[in-house]
Amino acid sequence: MTTPRWPVSSSSEAEPGTGPGGGAATEPIAEVEAEAQVAAAQGEAAQGEVAQGEAARAERRARARLLLAYFGAGFHGFALQGGQRTVASELGGAITTVLRQPVELTCAGRTDAGVHAWGQVVSLDIGAASDLERLQRSVNKMLAPEVVVREASWAGPGFDARRSALSRLYRYSIDCSRWPSPFLAGTTWHVPAALDLRGMRAAADALLGEHDFTSFCHAVKGRPGPIVRRVLSAEWSELGDGRLSFEIEAASFCHQMVRSIVGALVEVGLGRKAAGQILGVLAARDRSAAGPVAPAHGLCLWRVKYPLS
Numbered sequence: 001m002t003t004p005r006w007p008v009s010s011s012s013e014a015e016p017g018t019g020p021g022g023g024a025a026t027e028p029i030a031e032v033e034a035e036a037q038v039a040a041a042q043g044e045a046a047q048g049e050v051a052q053g054e055a056a057r058a059e060r061r062a063r064a065r066l067l068l069a070y071f072g073a074g075f076h077g078f079a080l081q082g083g084q085r086t087v088a089s090e091l092g093g094a095i096t097t098v099l100r101q102p103v104e105l106t107c108a109g110r111t112d113a114g115v116h117a118w119g120q121v122v123s124l125d126i127g128a129a130s131d132l133e134r135l136q137r138s139v140n141k142m143l144a145p146e147v148v149v150r151e152a153s154w155a156g157p158g159f160d161a162r163r164s165a166l167s168r169l170y171r172y173s174i175d176c177s178r179w180p181s182p183f184l185a186g187t188t189w190h191v192p193a194a195l196d197l198r199g200m201r202a203a204a205d206a207l208l209g210e211h212d213f214t215s216f217c218h219a220v221k222g223r224p225g226p227i228v229r230r231v232l233s234a235e236w237s238e239l240g241d242g243r244l245s246f247e248i249e250a251a252s253f254c255h256q257m258v259r260s261i262v263g264a265l266v267e268v269g270l271g272r273k274a275a276g277q278i279l280g281v282l283a284a285r286d287r288s289a290a291g292p293v294a295p296a297h298g299l300c301l302w303r304v305k306y307p308l309s
Helices: 024-059 087-099 132-143 197-205 257-269 277-284
Strands: 061-070 116-127 147-154 167-175 209-212 228-240 243-250 299-305
Touching (some): 132 147, 228 257, 257 299
Parallel strands (some): 116 299
Antiparallel strands (some): 061 116
16 A cells, blocks of 8 residues: 655745755855954954054153252252262152153253252153143152242143253352351352442453353363353342342353353452453453352352243
8 A cells, every 4th residue: 555645835845045955044144144253353443443542642742841940959960960869860750750651851051069940941751641730749749849840831842941942041149248147058159248349240241242251161171162152141239138149141151151250250349350350361261260160059040031932
């Protein structure tokens, strides 16, 4: 007896391309998986671009400008000197601690050991996202009152504290009273004598203009030849109670120039030199012709002038 063949139900019959063994049923699934992989890759790329952008912004640096005041008695000048405590070493160390990144400082005037500043200017490159107010506050907490950041601001990328300066003005303070003041002794040269202020003013006038200041400069080995500087102003002022102030402004100064000038002018004030001899000192181009150098503690870098832009 032959077993009859029953018709296969349409619901269980495999349609071409959609059932097992059809082969084509996996094609839509593969396309979906491929699209998902592409989307995932694009997402990862986008996240990478965002991360790179954030890193670039974090690494981008900008030029900052600091206005400093410092009491120079405890420092071997401003510039870095191996193994010596200087303004640059203390300031740079404090900024590095706050920002957690090394910095390179450029100053308007490399003041000598013991010289003070009220208007020193420093430029440096730091992260563009740095908070200058926080930097100023933190550095002052670490260094004040010996070193104080009076102002902190952003400057143009071309600003350079030294090269952009038009002139520097130094102030020298003298106390002519009989006894030194304990409150002025750290910043004022005590000269207990009645100085001839008229003669000192006449002598200072001889310094105005462009001259070879070799006689007033500390000799630097390997640098022969004239040391030409242009003095824009040189003035003595009476402050009362026997106190005198000498201010001198020039585009730049050579090493110990201001202190040498003050020493020579005080010699005039004491009657040891005539006012007219200052021209002869300039012409001599000999350091020994100028006389003694005024002490460092009476000198202060008072102001640095820059273009208005």
